[in-house]
Amino acid sequence: MSHPAVDNTATACSGRAAIPTPHGVFQAIAFRAPDGVEHVALVRGEVRDGRPVLVRIHSECLTGDLFDSLRCDCGPQLRAALATIAQEGRGVVVYLRGQEGRGIGIGRKLQAYDAQQSLGLDTVDANTHLGLPVDSRDYGVAAEILAELGVRGVRLLTNNPDKQDALLRHRIPVVERVPLQAQPTQHNIGYLTAKRDRLGHLLDLPTTLAR
Ligand SMILES: Nc1nc2c(ncn2[C@@H]2O[C@H](COP(=O)(O)OP(=O)(O)OP(=O)(O)O)[C@@H](O)[C@H]2O)c(=O)[nH]1
Numbered sequence: 001m002s003h004p005a006v007d008n009t010a011t012a013c014s015g016r017a018a019i020p021t022p023h024g025v026f027q028a029i030a031f032r033a034p035d036g037v038e039h040v041a042l043v044r045g046e047v048r049d050g051r052p053v054l055v056r057i058h059s060e061c062l063t064g065d066l067f068d069s070l071r072c073d074c075g076p077q078l079r080a081a082l083a084t085i086a087q088e089g090r091g092v093v094v095y096l097r098g099q100e101g102r103g104i105g106i107g108r109k110l111q112a113y114d115a116q117q118s119l120g121l122d123t124v125d126a127n128t129h130l131g132l133p134v135d136s137r138d139y140g141v142a143a144e145i146l147a148e149l150g151v152r153g154v155r156l157l158t159n160n161p162d163k164q165d166a167l168l169r170h171r172i173p174v175v176e177r178v179p180l181q182a183q184p185t186q187h188n189i190g191y192l193t194a195k196r197d198r199l200g201h202l203l204d205l206p207t208t209l210a211r
């Protein structure tokens with residue numbers, strides 16, 4: 001039996017299905033990138049009509065997204081993005097796999113966590129201590145996925161201005177940044193503070209935490 005030729009030079013759809021979630025039904029669309037990594041877009045409503053679309057570009061965080069680790073804000077951000085898109089009735093979450101630990105992978109991220117705990121380093125210095133880049137993420141594949149979905153303007157759910165700039169560099173018009181702030185807790189306040197002070201994230205944080 002002959003199989004259709006696979007184009008390994010472009011990011012292309014590799015499967016799709018409707019997925020019921022606590023936030024209603026999303027179309028889950030997998031995209032295989034030229035490097036073989038498969039990413040997933042969760043799509044709600046009509047996003048090809050040219051009107052700006054609410055978009056979350058979410059970097060994989062196994063510990064936060066799946067295990068509900070309290071060290072970071074990834075899990076609550078992902079779930080808040082799905083809830084906001086569901087409320088609006090229209091939007092896209094692009095879930096980028098292979099971006100674990102801002103690009104260093106799960107094993108090294110755990111090494112970085114251990115360095116943070118044992119040496120008192122923040123999230124930036126822990127990566128540097130291990131001889132690793134602070135943030136090696138590239139958003140080209142997210143831009144390709146949005147283009148494939150027919151998204152022509154984006155209202156980006158993020159606190160990270162670099163992410164906004166990166167999409168613009170990849171010719172995806174970001175017409176608005178929509179803040180996506182999780183509840184600060186005793187577990188994540190150190191991480192959130194480092195994101196604000198060292199990485200330039202636009203976060204409004206309390207000086208003391210409510211008990
Ligand atoms: N290396 C490292 N990566 C981390 C750490 N905590 C979370 N991450 C990773 O950081 C990535 C998410 O990036 P963040 O900086 O939290 O947020 P962002 O995506 O840049 O910005 P937002 O759009 O506002 O969420 C995920 O891939 C996480 O696995 C850490 O302490 N060290």
Ligand SMILES: [Zn+2]
Nearest residue numbers: 061064072074
């Ligand atoms: Zn996380």
